Amino acid sequence: MYRFLLTPRWWGINVFVVLAIPFCIFMGSWQLGKFEDRVDTHQEAESRPAPGEQVAAPLEQLLPVDQETSGRPATATGVYGKQFLVPDRELDGRNGSYVLTLLKTDGGRTLPVVRGWLASGKPAPAAPDGQVTVTGALQASETSGTDGVHTAGGLPSGQLGMISAASLVNLVPDDVYDGWVTLTAADSGLVPVPASVPEGSGLDLKAFQNLGYTGEWFVFAAFVVFMWFRLLRREAEAARDRALGLEPEPV
The missing domain is CATH 2.40.50 (OB fold (Dihydrolipoamide Acetyltransferase, E2P))
Incomplete structure (x- = not known):
């Protein structure tokens, strides 16, 4: 009944499934890692004194600008x-x-x-x-x-x-x-411009986008498996019907 799995069409389907599932799992794991990195960075930033509360230092000592010096x-x-x-x-x-x-x-x-x-x-x-x-x-x-x-x-x-x-x-x-x-203290006639939070240092929208993409990639992997079993079941039922004479053989 399952000899159809050896046809060129099903060889192509099987190869696609074998490649697609690991790829989706890899991409989902990568997005999850990006989210965890942002969480770790946020926790590290929370454990350090706020940048504005630290002692002023000469400019050259703080370059290049990164998440710690911003x-x-x-x-x-x-x-x-x-x-x-x-x-x-x-x-x-x-x-x-x-x-x-x-x-x-x-x-x-x-x-x-x-x-x-x-x-x-x-x-x-x-x-x-x-x-x-x-x-x-x-x-x-x-x-x-x-x-x-x-x-x-x-x-x-x-x-x-x-x-x-x-x-x-x-x-x-x-x-x-x-x-x-x-x-820190604006010149006369001007309003001080507050410092912005360095990118990637907090749980912002991008962080939760990474988490959302993680779920999407794992759903894609599950969908590939679901569709493979659905096609397999349909093909097996069609082969059984042909064997019982309920469906004509394909031309």
């Missing part, structure tokens, strides 16, 4: 230079701009400094003159997936869509740090 208070000394507005940034439900001023540090590199948030329509205050020492929360460079960034271009002169070394490379001649700081 949000840490960093200090740098230099002279303010070119200034930009970063538009369409919300704070407490209000629309405005970040005031981003480039700090030429004593080491020769340039650090983007968000001096604060400014409501739409208001003029940005000038940066302090002379040498200054700034203290602010260290942040990783923004990407196209960061909330509020402009990636399409077309902004007026003096505005910047994304805070990153890549977006500044053609605007300033200096070597720009791959990271930026938001001042």
Whole structure:
């Protein structure tokens, strides 16, 4: 009755099943591992002091920016230079701009400094003159997936869509740090911009997406097994009916 399993059609079905089930289990396990990694990272972050509560350290000691150093208070000394507005940034439900001023540090590199948030329509205050020492929360460079960034271009002169070394490379001649700081105490006339939580450090939507994908891959594996048994049963019943003369032989 089951000689049909040796036909080329069923050889193809069996090979597909043999390959599909391990693949689905592997992908489900991989997604589960990603979720567990995020849980472990979240637990480690919870066990450490909050980044903003730690002692400020020189900028160079905290680079490169990672999940441990993101949000840490960093200090740098230099002279303010070119200034930009970063538009369409919300704070407490209000629309405005970040005031981003480039700090030429004593080491020769340039650090983007968000001096604060400014409501739409208001003029940005000038940066302090002379040498200054700034203290602010260290942040990783923004990407196209960061909330509020402009990636399409077309902004007026003096505005910047994304805070990153890549977006500044053609605007300033200096070597720009791959990271930026938001001042702990904003300059006069500005509102402090709170530090953002580093990506992948908490149980956010992406973490639960990993968990959801885990379930989907295991369901796919179970569905493959279910469909194989269903096809097998249907084919066996058809073979039995043909043997009893209840169904004509296939041409």
